Amino acid sequence: MSWLLAFAGFAALIIxxxxxxxxxxxxxxxxVERFALFFPPLIFKFRRGETEYGIGCIPLxxxxxxxxxxxxxxxxxxxxxxxxxxxxxxxxIVVILAGxxxxxxxxxxxxxxxxxxxxxxxNRVAVTASEPARSILRPGDRLVAVDGISGSPxxxxxxxxxxxxxxxxxxxCKAVTPVKLTVVRHGRVLHLQARPRYDAQSRRTLxxxxxxxxxxxxxxxxxxxxxxxxxxxxxxxxxxGKLFYSSKARKDVHGIVGSYxxxxxxxxxxxxxxxxxxxxxxxxxxxxxxxxxLPLDGGHVFWALAEKVRGRAxxxxxxxxxxxxxxxxxxxxxxxxxxxxxxTLRGKGFGPP
Numbered sequence: 433m434s435w436l437l438a439f440a441g442f443a444a445l446i447i448x449x450x451x452x453x454x455x456x457x458x459x460x461x462x463x464v465e466r467f468a469l470f471f472p473p474l475i476f477k478f479r480r481g482e483t484e485y486g487i488g489c490i491p492l493x494x495x496x497x498x499x500x501x502x503x504x505x506x507x508x509x510x511x512x513x514x515x516x517x518x519x520x521x522x523x524x525i526v527v528i529l530a531g532x533x534x535x536x537x538x539x540x541x542x543x544x545x546x547x548x549x550x551x552x553x554x555n556r557v558a559v560t561a562s563e564p565a566r567s568i569l570r571p572g573d574r575l576v577a578v579d580g581i582s583g584s585p586x587x588x589x590x591x592x593x594x595x596x597x598x599x600x601x602x603x604x605c606k607a608v609t610p611v612k613l614t615v616v617r618h619g620r621v622l623h624l625q626a627r628p629r630y631d632a633q634s635r636r637t638l639x640x641x642x643x644x645x646x647x648x649x650x651x652x653x654x655x656x657x658x659x660x661x662x663x664x665x666x667x668x669x670x671x672x673g674k675l676f677y678s679s680k681a682r683k684d685v686h687g688i689v690g691s692y693x694x695x696x697x698x699x700x701x702x703x704x705x706x707x708x709x710x711x712x713x714x715x716x717x718x719x720x721x722x723x724x725x726l727p728l729d730g731g732h733v734f735w736a737l738a739e740k741v742r743g744r745a746x747x748x749x750x751x752x753x754x755x756x757x758x759x760x761x762x763x764x765x766x767x768x769x770x771x772x773x774x775x776t777l778r779g780k781g782f783g784p785p
Contacts, residue, residue: 439491441710443469445538445717446494452534453496453527460523463499463514470494498527503748517745521736528732535718536661542711543657546704547648555585555643562640564626569641570617577614585643593636595628603632611639661715668719675768682768720765725758726751 447469454467463482468474470488477486488494499507500515507515516524557573560566576582578591595607606627613624628637648656675682724734731754739746 437706441706442713445535445710445714446470448534448538449531449717450494450496452530452532453498456527456530457496457498457516460519460526461514462516462519462523462527463511464496465499466495466497468495468497503745521740524736525733528729528736532718532721532729535714535721539661539711539715539718540657542707542714543660544650544653546707546711547653547656548650555588558642558644560641562638564629565639565641568613568624568626569615569639572617574616575613575643576616576621579612580614582614592628592639595637597630597637601630601632603630605630607637664712664715665719668716672720672723672765675765683772723758723761725761726755728758728762731755731758 450467450469454464457464465482466484466486468477468486468488471490471492471494472486472488474486475489477484479485498516499505499511500517503517505515512518516527555575557565557569557571557575559571560569575585575588578588579594581587581591592611595609595611597605598608606629608627610625610627613622613626615622615624626639628639630636631638671684721728722730722733724730726732726735735746735751
């Protein structure tokens with residue numbers, strides 16, 4: 433089931449991104465020839481009005497085909513006035529930015545919902561689902577520190593998973609070293625120890641408990657969502673910049689296979705983990721897409737702005753030559769990501785974030 437849900441999540445991101453382009457193109461009067469999920473050849477299609485809708489057999493993305501995206505395209509006289517490159521620059525910019533905007537909006541809505549319903553999860557124990565937590569923790573306990581490390585639930589969780597079984601790990605094996613817990617229970621400070629157990633599904637060691645959620649007012653949730661998105665944005669831009677001079681940064685990059693597998697694993701943990709991963713992926717797609725190189729969306733925006741500044745159309749041959757750099761950049765990211773995905777799958781696999 434996790435495979436199917438991860439596939440549905442990625443398909444939704446693609447459809448909504450392309451729907452942004454589609455809706456904006458229709459709104460400004462352009463002619464949309466095709467709206468497709470995945471790449472051709474199409475295995476299913478139907479026509480409504482002037483637009484063909486379809487599903488391709490290569491599940492690597494989707495696309496909206498607008499008449500006149502190539503200035504050399506020959507169009508019937510009745511269609512030519514609605515061609516993409518005959519529209520004013522602002523219309524083209526609106527159409528192109530609508531796709532990444534949908535990705536940003538999706539990320540914001542997901543983060544907003546997570547913060548509003550779960551908030552920055554509290555450090556209180558909500559449930560002791562299995563051993564060893566069931567023997568030492570009680571619902572309502574407040575986890576103050578793990579191995580002397582305090583902070584957010586995510587940081588405490590990372591401290592727990594830092595304890596490993598003797599290699600190779602097997603499902604249910606106990607970590608070599610115990611976790612030292614500082615817990616407040618009914619006003620009393622307790623110092624407890626337990627050895628977490630390896631969970632093969634999540635590929636990490638767990639104590640077997642869950643943190644309680646703490647909902648936030650909508651205003652605070654919106655603020656936290658914005659802060660999270662800004663942190664992801666700056667981190668993504670910085671990481672991409674480091675790819676060109678840091679071998680370590682290149683090893684940390686993953687592609688569509690890694691993103692899909694991470695989402696699938698997160699679905700096995702909880703709905704909130706899966707939604708959090710999808711939000712991060714959606715925002716990262718928007719950021720990468722906005723880099724100012726063709727064939728990325730940012731490249732189309734860049735040349736539309738250049739035309740506006742210049743006061744007349746940019747020769748298509750110039751854009752084609754400049755687009756070679758963008759194509760090489762995309763190919764570089766794809767190859768690095770896919771190589772790392774294969775290496776990880778052959779090794780320890782993709783665990784939760």
